[in-house]
Amino acid sequence: MSDDEADPELLALLRQHFLGKPAADAEPNTGVLQDAEAVYDDSIDVAIDMRSTKAAAQTIHAQMQRKEFSAGSWSSHELHPTPSGPDDEETVAFVFVLDLLNFSFWSDLPDEERFAIEYRGRIWTGYWSLVAALRRALDEANDANGSSNGAAYDAIDGEGDSGIDDASGLDGASTGEAGSVSDGRGVADGGFAGESGSAGESGSAGEVGSSADDGNGADDGNGVESGSDGEHNSGIDETEQAAIPKKRKIAITSPDFWKNEDECTLEILRHVFRSATEEEMPMLAERLDCLRDAGRVLSHHYDGSVANLVRAADGSAVRLVNLLARDFPCFRDEHFFAGRRRPVRLLKRAQIFVADVWACFGGQGFGAFRDIDKITMFADYRVPQILNTLGCLYYSPSLAATISRGALIESGSRWEVQLRACSIWCVELLRREIVKQHPDAKVNAVLIDFFLYDTMKEIEAGGKETVRHHRTRSIWY
Ligand SMILES: Nc1nc2c(c(CN[C@H]3C=C[C@H](O)[C@@H]3O)cn2[C@@H]2O[C@H](COP(=O)(O)O)[C@@H](O)[C@H]2O)c(=O)[nH]1
Known part of the structure; x- marks a missing residue:
């Protein structure tokens, strides 16, 4: 945080002092969106093309409508589990281990x-x-x-x-000129890389x-x-x-x-x-550490039960993310960024766990989170790739060259934090644009993220990748 920025904790204290005690269940936020915006403001290696982002918002909205994309799409992936009921503890534990280990498959x-x-x-x-x-x-x-x-x-x-009806659905119905990025690597037809033409299966x-x-x-x-x-x-x-x-x-x-x-x-x-x-x-030894650490924390704080952890959040997505970040070192996806006093919170796996539980349980039972809309996109290596494909994100020449060479980018480096934070902010801008153009749209960052991820996987399956994803080895994503 730069010195002229207000400390959010100090602000909260002052607010509490002058405005009285907040309601017992008021959960401020995770800090992820604020941190992402602050990094975006300071970014010099990653930028957002506003014109392309507006155009992409229209395309994404149209395609989500056409495909009737919703939280229900999650369970229609053939490998994802379907809970036997709203309080199915075995399924919530399955989703937990899934997102505990949801990193680095490239x-x-x-x-x-x-x-x-x-x-x-x-x-x-x-x-x-x-x-x-x-x-x-x-x-x-x-x-x-x-x-x-x-x-x-x-x-x-x-x-x-x-849950995606045809893998070639990126049908060029997109509008605008998402390809108008300076380095010429954008997609000239206005976004989604033409037809992916794959076999109609989401998984590889x-x-x-x-x-x-x-x-x-x-x-x-x-x-x-x-x-x-x-x-x-x-x-x-x-x-x-x-x-x-x-x-x-x-x-x-x-x-x-x-x-x-x-x-x-x-x-x-x-x-x-x-x-x-x-x-x-990849990273089997690190996966073992994550399992053991999580097992110990759950046993110590939550009577050895994932269900208890979710119950402790009392229906707040934000609270569950904050509990994960507070109690589990292996979910504490926070990074130093020069110029900011406190670490930048990106919290990819904590947030995707909450989102997956929400989607898996259809917003009922364990998945009933009243503030799910406060969750941001999950900063991984696939969504930045599609944002770059769409011309929404673009990179300095040296960063672009490093990514296209497939060279490693160190976890926690300035480049990597910018890539992740700007992706979060870009999806937020996409969300705002969709809501501005279509005030009735039932959309949040989680759904846009899931849609973009699935779309990128279709493009990959169809052999239509036009840009590479960045390569970072870490347990965070
Ligand atoms: N932002 C974002 N990142 C996601 C996912 C998912 C899967 N989510 C399922 C749930 C709903 C969706 O519809 C999906 O069916 C995995 N990843 C990340 O991608 C990377 C793996 O990529 P690849 O090697 O190509 O399989 C790795 O960092 C992994 O953590 C997502 O949804 N959003």
Whole structure:
């Protein structure tokens, strides 16, 4: 914070002093939006093109309308769970572990060699590999139990709908000239990269066994060319592999299991996240740390229960985000930014957890948050990519060159904080523009974010990426 900015805590104290005590349930805010705007104001490497942003707002609104995009789209993704009821504790714990580990899935390897999870006959990469691995572990635990107590997870038909009706839906119906960015890397047709023309599936899934054998190396039968002896390698040697029975009961959604260092080990995680390729899941050791830390905090403060944590927020999305940031170091996504006295709060995984619970439970039960509209976009590496594709975000030449080279950008660096904070502010501007043009629109930053993320995944699946995403290795996203 620069010296001429008012300290929000001091302001709150003064307000309380002069205006009286705030209502008991008044939860001010998370600070994310304010911090993002302040970083945007000081940014020199990332900027927002207002004309493109206005044009993109129109396009996004039109396409969300056309696709009837809503919070309900979340559960229509075939791997996402459907709760058995508004107080389904098992599902809220599933969403927690999902967002505890929802970070860093990118790989520099080609598609057929990158980390991938085989689940029910299909291959999943990126974020969906995490969801698939968790579901596979639950299925196997149920099989090992000889029971089917994971009823919430039994509804997969293997042919689900992405909630996005056609993957080529980015149909050039967009308006304006989103491509008018100075470096010429924008999209000339006014935004959404023309037709993505993919297979209509949201996840990067391939059919097992669908790859053509090019004669170089063995086809491993999983649609993934291993190029070696045709055996899958999960990153653990055969002795270790044999020591872990194939169908074992690994309580992957249980905080008691996470904190038990004898049971929740790196070997077990290697088994849970065993890949259909040679590449191991990125940052496995860090994922183990996150699980153990979260298990300890939940046990210490919330009687070992994710449901209790959500209940402690008492229906406030802001309060839940603040609890996560306060109690769990692994959710405290805050970064130093020169010129500001206090760390900048970006809180990606804390916010996406709240949003996912809201969407998963359809705003009911555990998902009933009266202030969900105060949540911002989740600053990851995919939404900045589509904002740049649309010409809404543009970069200084050196930053643009670094991203297009695929060079690493350090977590917490000035470049990286600008990329993330400006993405948050840009989505806020998109939201304001949509609401200004369509005052009745039922839209918030969460829905715009989900829509943009899904859209970027469709563009990727259709092989239509025009710009790369930035590459940062961190547990934050
Ligand atoms: N901003 C934002 N970032 C998101 C998501 C999601 C998935 N959310 C589901 C819930 C609702 C949506 O409709 C999705 O179905 C993952 N990520 C982030 O992306 C990166 C992974 O990318 P890739 O390697 O390509 O799979 C990684 O940083 C991951 O944390 C999102 O929604 N918003």
